[in-house]
Amino acid sequence: MNNIKIGQLTLKIIGFSYPKATNEYDADWLDVQVTCQTKYADINFSGVFLSATQLIQFGQDIDQLYKQNTDVAYFSPMEPSVIIELKKQGSLGAIVARIELEPCLGDVERYFFEFLLDQSYLPGIISQLKSIITPAKN
DSSP states (O other): OEEEEETTEEEEEEEESOTTOSSHHHHTEEEEEEEEEOSSOEEEEEEEEEEHHHHHHHHHHHHHHHTTSOSEEEEOOSSTTEEEEEEEETTTTEEEEEEEEOSSTTSSOOEEEEEEEEGGGHHHHHHHHHTSOOOOOO
């Protein structure tokens, strides 16, 4: 499908996990490879823990952040393996990206990252999120 890149975080959307599902809830789940690489850490894990609908909504929230209708875009899915907060900082277009990764839900192992982005990166992120193919309505 496609990659969503937010700073050093990459969400590689492999595909829909249950493409033959007959209800919208099950048909919405994505198989995702998560990678976050920094100078000091390299975190990789994969699984079925994000929904297309939630990611598309996050794209709409980032669009509102870019248009300066809000100061924050927050992604906190039902399965909280990946939590993302993009927050406006100051008046010169800086965006702080706070990332929380929990590779195994319920485990004590968690990773926290903070990146500084420029608002000029937001349209690319929005475009990547909009390009997620939504499951067919049955």
